[in-house]
Amino acid sequence: xxxxxxxxxxxxxxxIADLTGVYGHPVVQTPNLERLARRGVRFDAAYxxxxxxxxSRSSMxxxxxxxxxxxxxxxxxxSSDIPMLPHYLATAGYDSALAxxxxxxxxxxxxxxxxxxxxxxFPSTLAWTPxxxxxxxxxxxxxxxxPPIAIDYVTSGPVQWTEQLQFDEExxxxxxxxxxxxxxxxxxxxQMPATEPEQDPWLLVASYHHPHEPFLAPQKYWDLYxxxxxxPVRVPASPELPRSPMDxxxxxxxxxxxxxxxxxxxxxxxxxAYYALVTYIDDKVGELLDTLExxxxxxxxxxxxxSDHGDMxxxxxxxxxxxxxxxxxxxxxxxxxxxxxxxxxxxTTPVSLVDLTSxxxxxVGVEPVRxxxxxxxxxxxxxPIPPAPVFVEYHSxxxxxxxxxxxxxxxxxxxxxxxxxxxxxxxTDPDEQHDLASDPRYADAVATSRADILGRFDPDxxxxxxxxxxxxxxxxxxxxxxxxxxxxxxxxxxxxTQYWRET
Numbered sequence: 001x002x003x004x005x006x007x008x009x010x011x012x013x014x015x016i017a018d019l020t021g022v023y024g025h026p027v028v029q030t031p032n033l034e035r036l037a038r039r040g041v042r043f044d045a046a047y048x049x050x051x052x053x054x055x056s057r058s059s060m061x062x063x064x065x066x067x068x069x070x071x072x073x074x075x076x077x078x079s080s081d082i083p084m085l086p087h088y089l090a091t092a093g094y095d096s097a098l099a100x101x102x103x104x105x106x107x108x109x110x111x112x113x114x115x116x117x118x119x120x121x122f123p124s125t126l127a128w129t130p131x132x133x134x135x136x137x138x139x140x141x142x143x144x145x146x147p148p149i150a151i152d153y154v155t156s157g158p159v160q161w162t163e164q165l166q167f168d169e170e171x172x173x174x175x176x177x178x179x180x181x182x183x184x185x186x187x188x189x190x191q192m193p194a195t196e197p198e199q200d201p202w203l204l205v206a207s208y209h210h211p212h213e214p215f216l217a218p219q220k221y222w223d224l225y226x227x228x229x230x231x232p233v234r235v236p237a238s239p240e241l242p243r244s245p246m247d248x249x250x251x252x253x254x255x256x257x258x259x260x261x262x263x264x265x266x267x268x269x270x271x272x273a274y275y276a277l278v279t280y281i282d283d284k285v286g287e288l289l290d291t292l293e294x295x296x297x298x299x300x301x302x303x304x305x306x307s308d309h310g311d312m313x314x315x316x317x318x319x320x321x322x323x324x325x326x327x328x329x330x331x332x333x334x335x336x337x338x339x340x341x342x343x344x345x346x347x348t349t350p351v352s353l354v355d356l357t358s359x360x361x362x363x364v365g366v367e368p369v370r371x372x373x374x375x376x377x378x379x380x381x382x383x384p385i386p387p388a389p390v391f392v393e394y395h396s397x398x399x400x401x402x403x404x405x406x407x408x409x410x411x412x413x414x415x416x417x418x419x420x421x422x423x424x425x426x427x428t429d430p431d432e433q434h435d436l437a438s439d440p441r442y443a444d445a446v447a448t449s450r451a452d453i454l455g456r457f458d459p460d461x462x463x464x465x466x467x468x469x470x471x472x473x474x475x476x477x478x479x480x481x482x483x484x485x486x487x488x489x490x491x492x493x494x495x496x497t498q499y500w501r502e503t
Contacts, residue, residue: 003365004092004093004094004201004364004365005201005300005301005302005337005338005339005363005364006182006201006202006203006204006297006300006301006302007089007094007201007202007203007204007301007302007304007360007363007364008179008203008204008206008288008292008301008302008303008304008337009203009204009205009206009207009303009304009306010206010207010208010284010285010288010303010304010305010306011057011100011101011205011206011207011208011305011306011307011308012208012210012211012278012281012305012306012307012332013053013101013207013208013209013210013211013212013307013308014211014212014213014307014308014309014310014311014320014321015211015278015281015307015310015311015331015332016274016310016311016313016327017044017046017310017330017331017332018326018327018330019231019271019274019275019278019313020033020278020282020332021033021034022034022036022037022042022332022334023042023044023332027225027228027229027230027231027275028275028278028279029224029275029279029282030278030279030282031282031286032282032283032285032286032289033282033285033305033332033334035286035289036285036289036303036305036334036336036337037334037336037344038336038343038344039336039337039338039340039343039344040303040334040335040336040337040340040342040343040344040345040380041334041335041336041340041342041345041346041347041379041380042333042334042345042346042347043333043334043335043347043349043351043376043379044346044347044348045330045347045348045349045350045351045390045407046306046330046331046332046333046350046351046352046353047329047330047331047350047351047352047353047390047392047405047407048060048307048308048309048310048329048330048331048352048353048392049065049066049352049353049354049391049392049393050066050071050309050392050393050394051309051310051321051322051323051324051328051329051392051394052073052074052309052321052322052394052397053074053103053122053308053309054071054073054074054075054076054103054104054105055069055071055072055073055074055076056308056309056353057102057103057104057308058071058078058082058084058104058111059071059353059354060306060308060353060354060356060357061084061085061086061111061357062078062082062083062084062085062357063085063354063355063356063357063358063361063368063371063372063373064082064354064370064371064372064373065354065372065391065393066393066395067393067395067457067462068370068372069082070465070469072395072396072397072465072466072469072470073128073129073130073396073397074103074105074122074128074397075105075123075125075126075127075128075129075130075397075473076105076396076469076473077105077106077107077108077126078104078105078106078108078111079106080106080107080108080111082111083112083368083369084111084112084357085112085203085356085357085360085361086098086111086112086113086114086203087111087112088357088361088366088368089203089360089361089364089366090112090114091366092201092364092365092366093200093201094200094201094202094203094364095114095115095199095200095201095202095203096112096113096114096115096202096203096204096205097113097114097115097116097117097178097202097203097204097205098110098113098115098116098117098204098205098207099117099118099171099172099174099175099178099204099205099206099207100118100167100168100171100172100174100175100205100206100207100208100209101120101121101122101167101171101207101208101209102120102205102207103120103121103122104120104124105123105124105125105126105487106124106487107487109124109487109488109489110489113205115178116489116491117171117174117175117177117178117491118167118170118171118174118491119488119489119490119491120488120489121164121167121209124486124487124488124489125477125480125485125486125487125488126473126474126476126477126480127477128397129470129473129474129477130396130397130398130470131470132396132400132466132467132470133400147255147258148254148255148256148258148259149213149254149255149319149320150254150255150256150258150259150261150319150320151255151258151259152213152214152215152319153213153215153259153261153266153270153313153314153319154259154260154261154263154266154270155214156214156215156216156217156266156269156270156272156273156274157215157216157217157222157269157273158216158217158218158219158222158223158273158276159216159217159218159219160218160219162214162216164209164210164212164214164216165210165216165218167209168208168209168210168280168284171206171207171208172206172208172284172287175204175206175288176287176288176291178202178204179204179288179291179292179295179297180291180294180295182199182202182295182297201364206284206288208281208284210277210280210281211274211277211278211280211281211311212311213311213320215270215273215274215277216273217272217273217276217277217280218276218280221276221277221279221280222272222273222276224275224276224279225272225275225276228272228275230267230268230271230272230275231271232264232267233261233262233267233314233315234315234431235315235316235431235432235433236262236316236317237261237262237316237317237318241316241433242422242432242433242434242435244323244324244414244416244419244420244422245401245416245419245420246322246323246324246394246399246403246414246416247316247318247323249398249399249400250318250320250322250323250398250399251317251318252398253322253397253398254318254319254320254322254398256317256318256319261314261317261319262317267314270313270314271313274311274313285305288303289303298337298338299338299339300338300339301337301338301339302335302336302337302339302340302360302363303334303335303336303337304333304334304335304356304360305332305333305334305335306331306332306333306334306353306356307331307332308331308353309321309328309329309331310326310327310328310329310330310331311327311328312325312327312328313327315327322394322397322398322399323394324392324394324403324405324412324414325432326426326430326431326432329392329405331353333351333353335359335376335380340380341380341381341382342379342380342381342382345379345382347379347384349379349384349385349387350387350388350389350390350407350408350409351376351379351390352373352390352391352392354372354373355373355374355375355376356373356376357371357373358371358373358374358375358376359373359375359376359377359380361375362375362377363377363380374388387408387409388408389406389407389408389449389452390406390407390408391404391405391406391453391456392404392405393405393457395462395463395466396466396470399416401416401417401418401419401459401463402416402417402457402459402462402463402466403415403416403417404453404457406449406452406453407426408449410425410426410427410428411423411424411425411426411442411445411449412424412425412426412432413437413445413446413449413450413453415449415450415453417459417463418459420437421437421446421450422435422437423435423436423437423439423442423445423446423449424436
């Protein structure tokens with residue numbers, strides 16, 4: 001492995017691991033993810049730190065739990081003094097760039113990246129600050145009086161263009177141009193052969209919006225699945241299914257009572273559009289891999305592919321994320337590339353995206369600080385790491401108590417502070433239809449899991465901090481609205497120095 005390999009992190013948004021060919025789906029086409037998996041490790045039990053965008057991403061980049069970062073929801077600012085992956089790699093001489101979506105909230109829209117190549121999609125401000133006490137529905141962004149977000153799950157189909165596709169195309173173009181620029185001299189002239197020594201190693205994060213809803217797929221990808229079998233809902237809503245208070249809370253937030261998630265034709269259209277958008281992202285992965293080969297960096301670049309969370313997609317009568325069920329919290333994670341020693345390996349060890357920063361820092365020889373995650377480098381060197389419990393947390397934006405998931409081995413424990421718990425054995429019950437929390441045979445496992453959560457986290461302190469944060473943010477949000485203050489990132493000034501010009 002090179003002393004300082006380049007690092008390419010590719011992120012999708014709201015991608016369900018089970019609905020990809022690389023994870024065994026018989027219909028969904030992901031040949032480029034399969035190509036990456038042949039050159040590395042596919043993690044079969046990887047979880048997001050938080051099943052919602054902004055906290056999950058900041059946890060992944062910092063290697064710290066959302067509750068460590070006070071990243072409570074999609075409107076919680078992240079402090080600028082929290083070291084992130086690009087900070088760590090900068091200390092080892094790395095250049096870094098971010099193209100696409102990261103959903104940073106707050107005045108710092110860079111968090112250590114030397115370059116941000118595009119703006120973001122969603123508010124950088126406190127506009128989406130939730131109300132802890134009132135049950136409210138999450139409407140479409142920018143239209144608080146509009147329909148609930150669940151409407152996107154019954155209005156899917158083909159399109160020529162959307163703003164979301166425009167965003168991903170721009171992010172992708174900028175990512176490709178960054179990779180191509182790494183083969184030229186520092187002056188950036190494409191007409192001038194590079195005569196200087198190889199540039200510093202680099203970190204590029206290419207982050208896409210899709211397959212996040214709305215499920216509106218480009219026509220050519222929609223057409224790929226014209227004759228394909230689409231999955232019916234595997235676990236339909238039923239009064240027989242175990243339910244957590246979280247389920248009721250997020251169902252109200254998403255407005256699922258206002259749509260019919262059981263209509264077979266609508267289910268088929270939604271799944272077909274989702275398949276199409278997964279393949280759309282897979283094509284983007286392929287173009288990035290091709291560009292690494294064209295620029296001579298295929299053998300010295302470590303490539304990570306993942307998603308910030310999944311999507312219930314109608315399972316259990318639920319939509320979106322914000323829950324601990326597998327389709328929401330389990331994510332694809334593939335780490336491969338020329339420098340990776342393990343090739344074509346599948347790891348069944350439960351891991352978390354919070355482990356990623358420790359892994360990449362160890363790989364390049366940097367010592368991170370205050371990590372809640374652990375390094376997975378052994379898995380990449382054909383030396384499996386010992387098992388350890390994995391935690392997912394969710395405390396705000398639609399729920400009304402601190403909530404955790406703990407997985408150890410095949411046992412998955414869900415704890416909703418003050419509102420009960422659940423236990424599932426994923427080996428015998430992968431669809432989580434049988435709650436074992438009251439089964440006396442599992443009493444020790446329940447007690448151990450609960451004690452471990454309460455020993456690591458303080459629910460009462462977290463609740464106090466959330467309420468204080470929400471009160472502070474509501475006040476600042478009002479002041480920002482009154483003064484017209486915005487924090488949105490504008491990459492345009494960087495265009496003035498993009499090309500070889502003296503002035």
